[in-house]
Amino acid sequence: MATMNILVAVCLAYVALLFGVAFLAERAARNGRGGWLSSPVVYTLSLSIYCTAWTFYGAVGYAARSGLEYLTIYLGPTLVMVGWWWGLRKLVRIGRTQRITSVADLISSRYGKSGALAVVVTLLAILGSTPYIALQLQSVTLSFAAFAGEDSLTPPFGDRNATAFWVAVGLALFTILFGTRNLDVNERHPGVVIAIALEAVVKLCALLAVGVFVVWGLAGGVPQMLARIDASALTAFQPDGGRWVALTFVSAAAFLTLPRMFQVLVVENADERHLRTASWAFPAYLMAMSLFVVPIAVTGLELMPAGSNPDLFVLTLPLSQGREGLAMLSFIGGFSSATSMVIVASIALSTMVSNHIVVPLWLWLRGDQEQGALGAPGAGGDLRQLVLLARRLSIAGVLALGYLYFRLSGGGAALAAIGLISFVAVAQFLPALLGGIFWRGATRTGALTGLCAGFVIWLYCLLLPSFGAGILPQAVLENGLFGLTWLRPEALFGIAGLDPLVHAILWSLGLNTLGFVIVSLASFPTPLERLQGAQFVNVFQHSQTAQGWSGGLAQTEDLMVMAQRILGPASAQDFFQAEAARQGLKGYLPEPTPEFLQRLERELAGSMGAATAHTMVAQSMGRAMVSVDDLMRVADETQQMIEYQGQLEVKSTELARTARQLRAANESLTQISVQKDAFLSQISHELRTPMTSIRAFSEILRDSGGMDEAARQKYAGIIHSEAIRLTRLLDDLLDLSVLENGQVSLNLREGRLSDVIDQAIAAATAAGTPLAIRRNPLAAAITLCTDLDRLVQVFINLIANAQKYCDAPRPELTIAVSVRRGRAIIDFVDNGKGVPRAQQEMIFQKFARVSDMKAGGAGLGLAICREIMARLGGTIAYLPGQGGGAFRVTLPLRAADTGPDRRPDRGPDHAVDLPAEPLV
């Protein structure tokens, strides 16, 4: 029992180490110090999750049972890595340009972002992976039992199921912690990758150590070992040519299509040049893993008592020789193999389940009754939460399924058999996958047909018979379905005599491919399929793409609302701002050009899969799906551009960009010239109105005798307050003029942002209509060095504006503070109707008022704010898409004093600003 306790302690310590490594790697990656995390070596090592517990323990068992056939499992991937790395490169490039999140996403995306295909692939992947996960749980459980020193076929200490259960729970926890920490745009998990790379090293070392012990410790050297191998029964096995070819082929296919392999090979790939290293390093790793398999098997058969489970020789051999330390290492190696596989497999499966089943279902359920849900204000980020929750639940679900299978299957079957059944299941993706990236004629219907055919045959010929007479009645096994002998599961169409595995591979993949090709040829692809097909097949010719949202239909602001909920407000705003800048526009709202919509869709696809992202963009565009004609036009244009006009494309992009800039400048000029006219009459109006009252009442006081004292007092009071109003207006004009001429010197001081906000709130709310203010003083507890008084002035203005213009029944203002890249960002968001799109830029002009409602001011406030912020090295802008009136103030944490004579850099719209002279 003491050994058991040590074993558990070692396990826990090892897991703690993995936690630590994963945690540190995540942190390094987040802080941008993670360069070494994405090295070719780490990439190669992460590929080694191909070697699961099945390989670690099972290969020896396989060799003991069937001789050298176990090599086929290594041969397939080696052939792929060495002979087909150009194909892998294409796969990885497609994965990166299309932001592919899983094998289901790839296939669905290629065939016109088909939801149905994604669901089929996801279900098949779950079915294929569940037994595999069960297998890992079983191997950990068996190895525990072996350590307990008891016969591994009888339940060891306590309950064997309990062991499997706790292993499953622990793995779910680890995976949820590091696999769903955040919704990465790239679906990469640096913490997990580095942990599995570490596990790859551990399992290799463990297996090599056992091998070295067997060859030099037990056999006494290489010549003696070779002699023993010659003498053993292993060499007597006659290799079955058919099985060799079939198994090599299936393992090569599975290497590409296993969800976990696709995850590390394509999704987690940070740089396609890593493939170069992996193309020789990974086969070398496989070779090292298989080096000692035969010696261990031969020695195990020789030394261990008859009837011992050869699947556990790696562990029981050192144990029987009293080498507890080595056995412990070997145990940890097996443990590593099992855990790394389960972690990555459940991440990959949960991504598929949440992206292709849960989220689309949710969208579909909400889609009809709550069309406006996407544009609903104030609910930022709840979709992210949904996706994360779906992932976490899926991970738990996948592991629960694995555990369930383990309980139901009783954990008896030989490891290798289960593994091969899984391989054949996922190999069914191969025709659709390869056809998708090499054959433009492949269609969605073809892919569906092939997948379904292969799936049914796999189920009938391989999975169900593997349960023995448990599920398929003996009569069906012997006489075929409905008594039709040509439907016998192990001899379809009367072709008997084949090995059942080869038989199943032949028929399932054969009919799969046949169905895929014939139906593809017979069916006509939709325009979207053709476009996607062209992009996948010709991925190297054009990494720039076109799949056509026609511009002008979408409201960019709606898209921004949606993007904020999926990508998070900060990334979404950055993305929109960058896109606007790319089009040569200022602010946060780019024009909805097809290129922009496409990039947005791809950005979203990184979080939710291509099919879902497509649907979401479609929904936000008011369900204005692209018409077939639009797509055909875009397709033709794209094709022509690619073939004949690569150069012209660049130029026309530039032209369009210049034209957009010109149009924006022109609009701005026209608007400003209209405003310049309005300016003179405005200033006249603002000055003459108080003067009218003053003149009229002073004439009354002068000319009317016999007024009573109360009336006299009252009229003198009016004259006084109107005079003050006039003064304040002149002060504002003067302030603005001074600011515009850059003659003001800043009074830079250090202070806390929260104090500045306090001061502004106190000043603004002392008089004026009540307004509920929501803020988080902790977030604002940052120190600024700037002109604090001027900043207070800006904040007062914004709060006062909310008081005046917020038209909600219960006006509310949220002040949110964040710091990014050395700049403080302060958002003032109210719950009113906000500023209409057309006026969002105009409100910063002098005398601009949103409504004709006289709200007291002269319309100079925001113009002054803008000048102040420019002087402080910051900005003030209207922030669209927040569900209310929203202003964003940004400023550097430390302002540089530009001196009174230098005007700060100003944008092009300032060049046509009105002259300041008439103001003073």
Add this chain to the structure above:
Amino acid sequence: MTKSVLIIEDEPNIVEAIRFFLIRDGWQVASHGTGDDALEAIRAQAPDLVILDVMLPGRSGMDILADLRADPATVALPVLMLTARGQARDRDLAERMGVSRFMTKPFSNAEVLDALRQLMPD
């Protein structure tokens, strides 16, 4: 018989000043502060004369004037227009629309009274 005048103006202080010296001069004075429903107020009160501001909340004085001149019932109603914008263009526009008198703010109380007396001889 006292003559009635309706002041359509949104600045309360200006309304109060005009009201004061018109009452002293023997007028019957009413006032209205918004532009969008000014036309209804004029029709309901049927004053002898209207003092109309140009920049009104809801609707411009120019539009109100155009409507008054389009309606046979008010086509001849004397309208004194007051504006704080004081541009020649505004005056031209108002005169083309058939304003009776056009004055810029700030005005002299005496001039306003004179203008009203001219528009409404006894």
